[in-house]
Amino acid sequence: MRRRLYLMRHGAVAYFDDDGRPVAPDDVPLTDEGREQAEATRELLQEERIDRVLSSGLPRTAETAALVAPGHEVETWPDLREIMGARFSSIPPAELEEAFVHAFRGVVPNDKRFIGGETIGELFDRVLPALERLVEDETWDTALVVAHGAVNRAILSYALTGERMFLGRFEQAPGCLNVLDVGDEWVVRAVNVAPGDLVHRSTRLTQMEQYWLQYRPHELME
Known part of the structure; x- marks a missing residue:
């Protein structure tokens, strides 16, 4: 018998303020839209018997998990945190749009850095052992994992290929x-x-394209 893994991306958050300035990504909570998305998923899964609920521990995943699976203990697995980028100021302005918008284009090499920060290989180094640890535990039948866009891409890519091949075109709304x-x-x-x-x-934009448009208004005022 196969076991079921529901792999979810956290609900919508605001990574930029009203002026387009980046805010600390580790601290952002869900927006009202993000909470509505989590509640819609709760309704979708309400007939499911979920044995384990995991999140990366960042507020946006913990809050999503609590809304989707009320009454369940939400386990914190820090290895499932989102891929880390560098500060925008560390990237030459002429290169920032390319680094940002094209971060997940095509098959992304393991040595490519996400916006100048963590590499795809480093992401695999922590996500795949966590996934293996979860799979090796045979005490659950159905699990919900609430993680992040890049983390989910890594897991989906590995599930399809059996390799450390990062398929960036897996869009994660x-x-x-x-x-x-x-x-x-x-x-x-x-x-x-x-x-x-x-x-x-x-929308027909990718999430990275949408985030870039939210950042650009502030950049253009400088």
Whole structure:
């Protein structure tokens, strides 16, 4: 029998203030939209018996997990935290848009740094052992993991290829759900399911493109 893993991205947050200035990503809470996304996923999964609930421990994942699975203990797994970028000021202005918008384009090499920070290989180094640890524990049948866009891409890529190959084109909308089964091998059943916007009518931009547009108003005023 295969076991079921619901792999979710946290709900929407605001990484930039009203003037387009970046805010500390580790501290941002969910927005009202993000809480609505989490509540929509809770309704979608309300008939499921979930045995374990994990989050990266950052406020946006912990809050999402608590909303999706009320009454469950939310385990904190720091290895599932989001990939870390460098400060924008450390990147030459002429290179920033390329580094930001194209961060997850195509098959991303393991030695590529995310906006000048952590490499994809370093992301795999902490995420895959955590995933293996979860899979090796046979006490659960259905688990919910609330993580982040890059982390989810790493897990989905590994589930499909069995290798440390990062497939950046796996778009991960805020609050989306991925459905994977694991037994002798991985089965990827659904990717980037947004309960409140199933056919993604709201945008044709990637998340990185949308975040860049939120940052640009401040940059253009300088």
